[in-house]
Amino acid sequence: MLNRHPTATASLTRIVGAVSAGRSTAGQEIAAAKDRIAEADGEIAAFLRKAPAESLELAAAATGPLAGVAIGVKDIYDTRDMASENGSSIYAGHRPVTDAALVSMARVAGAAIIGKTTTTEFASLDPTPTRNPRNLDHTPGGSSSGSAAAVAAGMIPLAFGSQTGGSVIRPASFCGVAALKPSFRLLPTVGMKTFSYTLDTAGFFAATAEDLALATRLLTGRDLVEGPFGEGGGLRVGIYRSSVDDNVDAEMHAAVEAAAQLLERSGARIVEVEEPAALAEARASHETVQGFEAVMALSDEFRNHRNSLGPKLGAVLDQGAAITPGDYDVARRAARIGRKAASSLFETVDVLIAPSALGPAPKGLESTGDALMNKLWTLTGNPVVNVPGFASSAGLPLGVSVVARFGRDARALAAAALLQDLIAGQ
Amino acid sequence: MLNRHPTATASLTRIVGAVSAGRSTAGQEIAAAKDRIAEADGEIAAFLRKAPAESLELAAAATGPLAGVAIGVKDIYDTRDMASENGSSIYAGHRPVTDAALVSMARVAGAAIIGKTTTTEFASLDPTPTRNPRNLDHTPGGSSSGSAAAVAAGMIPLAFGSQTGGSVIRPASFCGVAALKPSFRLLPTVGMKTFSYTLDTAGFFAATAEDLALATRLLTGRDLVEGPFGEGGGLRVGIYRSSVDDNVDAEMHAAVEAAAQLLERSGARIVEVEEPAALAEARASHETVQGFEAVMALSDEFRNHRNSLGPKLGAVLDQGAAITPGDYDVARRAARIGRKAASSLFETVDVLIAPSALGPAPKGLESTGDALMNKLWTLTGNPVVNVPGFASSAGLPLGVSVVARFGRDARALAAAALLQDLIAGQ
Numbered sequence: 001m002l003n004r005h006p007t008a009t010a011s012l013t014r015i016v017g018a019v020s021a022g023r024s025t026a027g028q029e030i031a032a033a034k035d036r037i038a039e040a041d042g043e044i045a046a047f048l049r050k051a052p053a054e055s056l057e058l059a060a061a062a063t064g065p066l067a068g069v070a071i072g073v074k075d076i077y078d079t080r081d082m083a084s085e086n087g088s089s090i091y092a093g094h095r096p097v098t099d100a101a102l103v104s105m106a107r108v109a110g111a112a113i114i115g116k117t118t119t120t121e122f123a124s125l126d127p128t129p130t131r132n133p134r135n136l137d138h139t140p141g142g143s144s145s146g147s148a149a150a151v152a153a154g155m156i157p158l159a160f161g162s163q164t165g166g167s168v169i170r171p172a173s174f175c176g177v178a179a180l181k182p183s184f185r186l187l188p189t190v191g192m193k194t195f196s197y198t199l200d201t202a203g204f205f206a207a208t209a210e211d212l213a214l215a216t217r218l219l220t221g222r223d224l225v226e227g228p229f230g231e232g233g234g235l236r237v238g239i240y241r242s243s244v245d246d247n248v249d250a251e252m253h254a255a256v257e258a259a260a261q262l263l264e265r266s267g268a269r270i271v272e273v274e275e276p277a278a279l280a281e282a283r284a285s286h287e288t289v290q291g292f293e294a295v296m297a298l299s300d301e302f303r304n305h306r307n308s309l310g311p312k313l314g315a316v317l318d319q320g321a322a323i324t325p326g327d328y329d330v331a332r333r334a335a336r337i338g339r340k341a342a343s344s345l346f347e348t349v350d351v352l353i354a355p356s357a358l359g360p361a362p363k364g365l366e367s368t369g370d371a372l373m374n375k376l377w378t379l380t381g382n383p384v385v386n387v388p389g390f391a392s393s394a395g396l397p398l399g400v401s402v403v404a405r406f407g408r409d410a411r412a413l414a415a416a417a418l419l420q421d422l423i424a425g426q
Numbered sequence: 427m428l429n430r431h432p433t434a435t436a437s438l439t440r441i442v443g444a445v446s447a448g449r450s451t452a453g454q455e456i457a458a459a460k461d462r463i464a465e466a467d468g469e470i471a472a473f474l475r476k477a478p479a480e481s482l483e484l485a486a487a488a489t490g491p492l493a494g495v496a497i498g499v500k501d502i503y504d505t506r507d508m509a510s511e512n513g514s515s516i517y518a519g520h521r522p523v524t525d526a527a528l529v530s531m532a533r534v535a536g537a538a539i540i541g542k543t544t545t546t547e548f549a550s551l552d553p554t555p556t557r558n559p560r561n562l563d564h565t566p567g568g569s570s571s572g573s574a575a576a577v578a579a580g581m582i583p584l585a586f587g588s589q590t591g592g593s594v595i596r597p598a599s600f601c602g603v604a605a606l607k608p609s610f611r612l613l614p615t616v617g618m619k620t621f622s623y624t625l626d627t628a629g630f631f632a633a634t635a636e637d638l639a640l641a642t643r644l645l646t647g648r649d650l651v652e653g654p655f656g657e658g659g660g661l662r663v664g665i666y667r668s669s670v671d672d673n674v675d676a677e678m679h680a681a682v683e684a685a686a687q688l689l690e691r692s693g694a695r696i697v698e699v700e701e702p703a704a705l706a707e708a709r710a711s712h713e714t715v716q717g718f719e720a721v722m723a724l725s726d727e728f729r730n731h732r733n734s735l736g737p738k739l740g741a742v743l744d745q746g747a748a749i750t751p752g753d754y755d756v757a758r759r760a761a762r763i764g765r766k767a768a769s770s771l772f773e774t775v776d777v778l779i780a781p782s783a784l785g786p787a788p789k790g791l792e793s794t795g796d797a798l799m800n801k802l803w804t805l806t807g808n809p810v811v812n813v814p815g816f817a818s819s820a821g822l823p824l825g826v827s828v829v830a831r832f833g834r835d836a837r838a839l840a841a842a843a844l845l846q847d848l849i850a851g852q
Contacts, residue, residue: 080726090523097520104725188722190620197616222751296614299530300506325648 064110100191117146126310166374173399282338490536526617543572568794592800599825708764
């Protein structure tokens with residue numbers, strides 16, 4: 001049996017239940033989150049800035065379904081009451097006129113936007129000072145570094161991030177929290193700084209897959225009901241064998257096998273699914289799509305502020321500038337073919353499971369790790385949930401991805417919740 | 427023979443040729459555009475604000491392929507050197523940190539961003555004070571009102587607009603200028619205020635389809651070479667008979683028939699294409715897609731500034747707020763099916779021709795007209811070029827749309843250039 005690590009402690013499901021039942025108040029829950037941040041964030045450095053008192057007073061009086069839920073928001077989302085700097089000196093002190101769509105929707109639902117969390121520059125690769133709460137000497141991953149770390153440290157029950165390559169699922173795996181990278185465009189990205197407009201995807205971090213489902217339901221008004229797979233219920237699970245699995249370390253492979261065994265014992269049917277060539281080609285096209293679009297999306301920053309960009313982002317854009325429209329069109333075609341191939345995978349299985357990262361969080365803060373296991377599903381737009389619970393021999397989290405068909409976010413969340421319960425119940 | 431109206435007088439092709447050949451300079455061309463604006467815009471009111479002198483001095487020294495080309499930019503595009511107000515008091519005086527992607531790309535290519543042009547509020551329906559240069563008592567159309575009018579009045583050779591329903595092609599038809607609503611995502615919309623993220627499309631206005639092709643080529647680095655259809659060259663043209671054609675007035679129908687005759691005489695083969703049911707359903711789904719997304723995209727403005735919104739936009743958002751996720755999903759499915767049906771249309775024809783509007787520009791400035799003839803192609807993402815040249819008995823322009831398969835912008839532009847030449851040569 002693999003090691004386990006504990007679930008993050010701030011439970012969205014508990015808070016929503018307690019506030020709606022009158023056992024707690026929004027003000028109490030927000031104050032508790034503030035206290036936890038004050039206590040823990042000194043050594044984690046997940047937060048860049050805290051909400052002004054007036055905003056939290058308003059949130060304490062809110063009555064919506066997310067009342068009392070303190071949300072940390074990655075600093076590439078616009079916020080009307082706090083600076084929004086995109087991890088870049090170019091935007092130092094920048095105050096948007098309006099909230100990003102998702103931020104506004106969260107406020108409408110009664111949530112408290114409690115602060116802005118760290119992001120690599122423009123959600124790319126240059127690291128932040130944020131530390132991994134499971135081991136301070138390790139990266140939390142990126143680009144949604146602060147959001148993953150803040151939830152993992154139990155400071156807040158919900159955080160917003162974004163993924164263009166692997167920026168939600170990878171830090172969730174490294175930090176040992178649940179995370180949803182939903183179907184492309186399930187959540188609006190308006191007011192989120194653009195890096196690559198066919199890839200950028202808003203996503204959530206929470207303690208559990210159950211919390212993620214609840215947050216998504218309350219924010220979008222969608223049912224998101226599926227299953228129950230509680231007793232296995234005929235769930236068909238494919239272990240996804242990709243063409244890049246050789247890069248995955250042994251403990252991560254073991255975590256995926258252990259997940260399959262737990263699911264099988266619960267009644268699920270397990271099959272092996274070999275990656276079709278179209279999906280290997282789609283993965284290989286990700287970098288071209290991303291680089292070409294980033295050069296346009298960040299045209300002003302690249303042309304007028306090249307010298308103030310971080311070295312990793314600068315290199316990404318230099319390479320992107322060499323991509324021709326013809327190269328891009330070829331890559332986009334591979335992506336389109338890949339989306340169809342991804343749909344076909346789910347004709348014989350309900351969900352796929354796969355490694356959420358190459359292994360545990362790398363040591364040091366110089367790199368946020370590798371998005372190799374994530375970027376295919378970002379490109380195809382399939383929903384992915386990171387399931388936490390397993391740990392390496394060194395005690396670092398190892399996340400398992402649950403992937404479903406495009407638009408079947410409810411299925412991915414339900415299967416992930418089942419798997420998370422099975423891991424916790426070992 | 428139908429009446430004709432003259433081509434707009436500022437020629438991008440001439441300016442690019444003259445500057446590159448040393449017969450003119452960027453500075454001279456920019457100064458000439460400034461003079462034309464100073465002379466004409468008093469009664470047209472196409473411009474909201476002019477570029478600062480420093481920006482134009484920099485542009486006068488530019489050496490890129492668009493050097494000397496003065497561009498008017500719809501005020502929903504971010505500009506680093508001018509306020510960007512989105513047609514809304516909510517953004518009064520707002521100065522973005524960086525240029526929108528397309529604005530930056532234009533500057534990189536050497537163009538002069540000479541000023542910001544009027545837009546209806548958030549590119550929706552509440553009219554601007556801009557007048558139609560062909561008849562001051564008539565609307566220029568919207569939402570890209572100022573961009574269409576500024577090119578029509580001969581003030582500038584190129585203007586940027588955007589289309590979510592019919593906001594490029596309709597004002598181009600009303601004002602008698604060429605315009606390109608390209609394939610969805612051919613041009614980046616980053617830094618353009620979002621209304622509906624699966625519909626918003628950046629587009630261009632110029633005197634001729636030839637100018638549009640040159641501008642698009644120089645801005646995107648794409649070849650965009652097609653044809654030549656000069657001698658008819660076997661061009662297969664379908665007259666598109668839609669399920670809403672009964673709403674089109676007799677003179678506009680006559681313009682499309684006249685276009686077909688001119689093309690046939692030039693050697694093209696003309697066929698009739700009846701609208702398939704899937705495309706009638708797709709058109710009917712546009713409003714639901716747009717309304718649902720607009721409520722999310724403008725969440726903050728809608729929730730916090732409802733009373734300062736114009737009455738037409740307010741009504742659009744009120745209706746949008748009543749759309750359920752289930753309704754939206756049904757509409758999105760109709761759109762997806764519609765995109766496939768649209769592609770099938772082009773298995774037997776190279777381009778379709780259709781009315782660009784219900785008729786000439788309506789009298790008065792209270793309404794910007796109807797997008798009924800445009801919104802299907804916005805939803806499907808097919809490229810559309812408005813071909814000017816025909817006029818009503820009252821002398822108001824009547825535009826003909828040339829539509830091509832998704833991604834075949836070059837084909838739409840080449841066929842439109844042929845048609846525009848044929849109309850002018852009558």
